[in-house]
Amino acid sequence: MSAMPDVGLPAPLRAPGSHRVHGPSALGSDLHRFWSLTFTLARTEFKLRFYGSVLGYVWTLMKPLLLFSVLWVFFTKVGHVNDGKKPGEKYYGAQLLGSIVLFTFFIEGTTNAVRSVVDRENLVRKIHFPRLVIPLSVVLLAMFNLGLNLIVVAIFAISAGVRPMLSWLELPLIVGALIVFAAGMAMLLSALFVHFRDIQPIWEVVAQILFYASPVIISIQTVIAKVSPTLLHVYMLNPLAVIFQQFRHAMITNATPSAGEVLGSWSALFGALAIVVAIFVVGFLVFNRAAARIAENL
Amino acid sequence: MSTVATTPAPSPSALSPTAHGGPAAVSIEGVSKTFRLPHQQYSTLKERALHPFRSTDYDELNAVKDVSVEIATGEFFGIVGRNGSGKSTLLKCIAGIYGVDAGRISIAGRLSPFIELGVGFNMDLTARDNVIINAIMLGLSRRQARARFDEVIAFAELEEFIDLKLKNYSSGMLVRLAFATSIEVDAEILLIDEVLAVGDAAFQQKCFEQFYRLKREGRTIVFVSHDMYSVERFCDRAMLMERGKMVQIGEPRAIGRAYHKLNFGQLPHEAPPEDRSASGTTIADAWFESAGGDRITSASQEDTLNMCFEVRFGEDLDDPVFAATLRTELGHTIVVARSDQHGGASGSFRAGETAIARFSLPSWLTPSRYTLTPSLAREGTGADALALVEDMTSVVVHGTTSGGILELPIEARIERA
Numbered sequence: 001m002s003a004m005p006d007v008g009l010p011a012p013l014r015a016p017g018s019h020r021v022h023g024p025s026a027l028g029s030d031l032h033r034f035w036s037l038t039f040t041l042a043r044t045e046f047k048l049r050f051y052g053s054v055l056g057y058v059w060t061l062m063k064p065l066l067l068f069s070v071l072w073v074f075f076t077k078v079g080h081v082n083d084g085k086k087p088g089e090k091y092y093g094a095q096l097l098g099s100i101v102l103f104t105f106f107i108e109g110t111t112n113a114v115r116s117v118v119d120r121e122n123l124v125r126k127i128h129f130p131r132l133v134i135p136l137s138v139v140l141l142a143m144f145n146l147g148l149n150l151i152v153v154a155i156f157a158i159s160a161g162v163r164p165m166l167s168w169l170e171l172p173l174i175v176g177a178l179i180v181f182a183a184g185m186a187m188l189l190s191a192l193f194v195h196f197r198d199i200q201p202i203w204e205v206v207a208q209i210l211f212y213a214s215p216v217i218i219s220i221q222t223v224i225a226k227v228s229p230t231l232l233h234v235y236m237l238n239p240l241a242v243i244f245q246q247f248r249h250a251m252i253t254n255a256t257p258s259a260g261e262v263l264g265s266w267s268a269l270f271g272a273l274a275i276v277v278a279i280f281v282v283g284f285l286v287f288n289r290a291a292a293r294i295a296e297n298l
Numbered sequence: 299m300s301t302v303a304t305t306p307a308p309s310p311s312a313l314s315p316t317a318h319g320g321p322a323a324v325s326i327e328g329v330s331k332t333f334r335l336p337h338q339q340y341s342t343l344k345e346r347a348l349h350p351f352r353s354t355d356y357d358e359l360n361a362v363k364d365v366s367v368e369i370a371t372g373e374f375f376g377i378v379g380r381n382g383s384g385k386s387t388l389l390k391c392i393a394g395i396y397g398v399d400a401g402r403i404s405i406a407g408r409l410s411p412f413i414e415l416g417v418g419f420n421m422d423l424t425a426r427d428n429v430i431i432n433a434i435m436l437g438l439s440r441r442q443a444r445a446r447f448d449e450v451i452a453f454a455e456l457e458e459f460i461d462l463k464l465k466n467y468s469s470g471m472l473v474r475l476a477f478a479t480s481i482e483v484d485a486e487i488l489l490i491d492e493v494l495a496v497g498d499a500a501f502q503q504k505c506f507e508q509f510y511r512l513k514r515e516g517r518t519i520v521f522v523s524h525d526m527y528s529v530e531r532f533c534d535r536a537m538l539m540e541r542g543k544m545v546q547i548g549e550p551r552a553i554g555r556a557y558h559k560l561n562f563g564q565l566p567h568e569a570p571p572e573d574r575s576a577s578g579t580t581i582a583d584a585w586f587e588s589a590g591g592d593r594i595t596s597a598s599q600e601d602t603l604n605m606c607f608e609v610r611f612g613e614d615l616d617d618p619v620f621a622a623t624l625r626t627e628l629g630h631t632i633v634v635a636r637s638d639q640h641g642g643a644s645g646s647f648r649a650g651e652t653a654i655a656r657f658s659l660p661s662w663l664t665p666s667r668y669t670l671t672p673s674l675a676r677e678g679t680g681a682d683a684l685a686l687v688e689d690m691t692s693v694v695v696h697g698t699t700s701g702g703i704l705e706l707p708i709e710a711r712i713e714r715a
Contacts, residue, residue, distance in 0.1 A: 018325070018406040023397015033437070040434045048422055126417045127435050128394035292397045295390075296333055 026284070026291040028130030037129055041137035046144055060145050061152060064104045068097045071217055089219050090255045094157040095248045099216040101149040102175075102244055106182050107207050109142035113186030114193050114200050121298050131291040132284075135190040139183045146175070157252055167250040174250060177276060178243045184280030191287040194297055214240040215248065220262055233271075236263055239279075242272040321406065323487055323518035324369040324392060329401035331362040331387055331542075361387040363542040364401070369520060371406065371486075374513050376529040376536035376550060377522045378557050384542040385522045389491050392520065407486025407518075410436055414491070416476030421465035425456060428464055429479050436483045446482050454478035481508055487518045492525075503665065503699050506532060526554040527627055527667050531596075531694050551595070578612025582652065584672045584690040589658075599665060599697025599705065605635065605657045607672035609685065611650065616677060617643045618684070620655035623671040625689065632668065632703070633659065638677075662706055664699045667692055 028034055050057060072093055089095075113135040117124065120134050158164075193199045213235065215223065223235060235241055242259045249258040260266040290297075335357045362384045369375045379385045390396045392403055393411040418435050419428050429450050433443035451457055454474040464472065488509070509519055509532065523529055529536050529550050536553040538545045538560070546556050584607035585593045597603055605622040620637040635657035637644045647653060655672070670693070673686035699705070 018322070018404050021392060021394050021403040021405055023391075023394060032439070036434055036440055040431055040440070044420065044423065044427070044431055047427070048420065122414075123418050123435070125395065126414050127411065129435065295395050 023292050024128060024131055024295060026130060026132040026288040034130050034133060037133045038137045038140055041133060042140035042144065045137070045141050057148060061149060064097070064100045064149060065152075067104075068093075068100050071100075072096055075217060089221070090253045091157065091160050091162055092219070094153070094160050094162055094252045095219065095256065096217065097156055098153050098247055098251055099214070099244045101146065101153050102178060102247060103211060103214065103216055103240070104149070105142050105146040106178060106185075106210075106240065108145065109139040109182040110185045110189060111203060111207060112142070113138040114189045114203055116186075117190045117294060118193060118298060124295050124298060131294055132187065132287060135186040135287070136183060138190075139179070139186050142182070143179065150175075153251075162252055165250075165254070167254065170246070170250040174243055174247050177239070177273075180280050181239050181243070181276045184276070184283035187283035187287040188279065191283075191290040191294075194290060194294060210238065210240055213238050215244050220245050220248075220256060224262065233263065233268065236269065237271045237275065239272045239276045242269055321371055322368040322404075323371040323373070323406050324367075324375075324520060325404045326365055326367050326369075326388075326392070327401050327403075329362060329365050329388070329391060329398050329403055330360065331384075331391055331396060332399050333359040333361055335359055360542050362391065362398075365539070365542075365544045366401070367537055367544065367547060369518060371518055372513065372516045374509070374519045374521065374532055374534045376533035376553070377520065377539060378524060378526065378529055378536055378553060379539035380524060380560065383539040385524075385539050386491055387542075388539070389489050389520065389522045393489055405487055408437060408484075409487040409489060410480055410483045410485030411489045411491075415473060415480060419464060419472070419476065422463060424461050424463055425451070425467070425475055426460050429475065432476070432479045433483060436480065437485070438483060446484070450475075450478045450482045453482065477505060477508075481512070485517070487520070488512065489520050489522075491522045507698065524557075526557055527694075530554050531665075531667070531696070578649075579615075579674060579684045580610050580612065581607055581672050581674065581685045581687050581690065582610045583608040584670050584687065586670065586691065586693040587656070594693065595691075596694040596696060599663065599695055600661050602661055603659045603663070603693065603695075605659060605670050605672075606654060607670070607690070608652055608654045609672075609674050610652050611647045613649050614647070615684075616646045618647065618677060619675045620644060620653075621673045621675065622655065622657045623673070624659070625669050625671065626703070627667045627669070630703075632663075635659075660707075662704050663695045664703055664705055665695050665697045667694045 022029075049060070075096075076092060116134050116138045117131070123129070124131065124134075189199055189203055224232060227235065236259065245256070245262060246259040248256050249261075259269055259272075263269065365384075365388060377385045377388065387396065389411075391398050392405065393409065395411075416428075416432065418432060420431075423431075426447065429447055430440070430443045433446065433450075434440060438446070451460055454471075454477070456471060456475060459467070459471065464475075467475070490509070506528075509521075513519060521529065521533060533550045535548065536550040537547040538553050538556050540560055545560070546553060584605075586595070586597070587604035587606050588594050588597065589602040589604070594603075605624065607620075607622065609620070617638075622633075622635045623631055624633040624635075625631050637655060640657065644653075669689035670691050671686065671688050672690055673683045675683045697705075
């Protein structure tokens, strides 16, 4: 079999086919096996989640939909905050739902990743496999749900009057950036949690802050109108703010400004992009460093 | 002890040091593994922030120290040692679960770790799902896992239950399924860490039969245990570890004796025999014999066995009762053979004379280790022993079992009514 999990370079002067055993690592040397394991773990969790429930997937959808309904009713019917009068609040419902679905993915992927390695202790201690499989399978599972939820968003948007646009072609890039950000956080948090059990409550608080520090409920025009330009730049350092806003612009309506237009130039988005890349790289490095000894430190 | 001198090799490969036999399946060179044990585990950021420097304070535990060994292809290799001797750590290093701090480990072929059976089994999923997942975890691709699924189920004899959730399985069914999955992964090298401690005797026997089959097919088996009985019975060669170091490597029986010496500070049967006789009558020796009269320590199931012992008389005795008690490893008495019941009057003996008692046993024993307790008593009930040595010698019987404690010569007849 060609898939050999722990092979290094074949050593000379050894029996044919002999290879060195390396300790556990984050990635392993066989990407096919890595993918196969990640997919298997995510698929299993997906199956388990719906075991015993009649409506299955519907319940996964219920959570963002319920949040959406409450917020939508409150802000448009009761509070009259976003009543669709301002140009950027066109299709407010679809914008709100889009942001909620993206945010749900990010939170699901990261908060479930925090405990993932520790909770899979029995696997980590007993089987040799690339350790990174565990947090990434959590993100992959969240991606399954995201894919299904995005279909709902599309149906909702189209029934609200949104028509297919050329800017929909941007969507893979936007969602891709979100996935990279979530994966980076997942790697970082799961590796840190092995040593610091405080990570879990801390991340729950941060997640809540991120919800209000991103254009989910309030539209970006409200933010622009209320805060100073400096604070707006700080606001747009949050990768989620950039991603959500660009999603609303590209997917729902061009009436709301793109992330670049908010700050006046695309180069101003460099900070948020740098944060996404940095989190991913740091997350990988931290996890990679921890991987060799995770089995011992659990 | 005299039985050792005439020990026949349990298998030919035990005599040929396998280090220069075939190509090495597992090659361990100067491997060390150290664990860091912090004095206090700082688990919260607050503690870490309050004591930024104290965190470097840890003990080092040298679990494995500079171990080198070559395990040949096709070898059944045992690693024994007491708790905490580093044997399981070494096995996990071979499996790649722990990285080594020094040295290198090379393996030739795919490896299936039986560190624990059914790792990652999920009770809420069906047997079908679990087998596929487990096989993928153990190194198969999804396609290979699917292809072998039927064989796994057939081996586990669970064809009717493949779509049943595991939580509805009995524990016996679970173990069978887990074992079948691991064995069908079809690895060249199997690492076994006392997994056989679970399951009943019949299941353990079935496991060992499978390991034998794999060995015949040329697979390499590394077996970690502190059950010397299994090691002596199955391994070609064994290694004794103590405090992380390799103490001795060689023929399993020699390793077994060294292990007992480590454990009890002495060899089990080299202690001066307990002398119950005030008159000086002693049991000088005890051994098992083949039908041909050779002293043996292992026998195959079909062989007739003789239980033998030698008595040195310290007083004049008329018709003393010679008795041999055969016990299983667990201490259950299987047979008590008595000269007065199975032979008749033994005759008169004078002080200073020696006599050898032989009791032949039909080949009804199941595979296990049996011990012989020889004794001598005055004429009469036989209850008042003049000399007795508990478990003076032992024999290992190889073969297959039907599950009972004896293999009686049963004839089955089925007729149409």
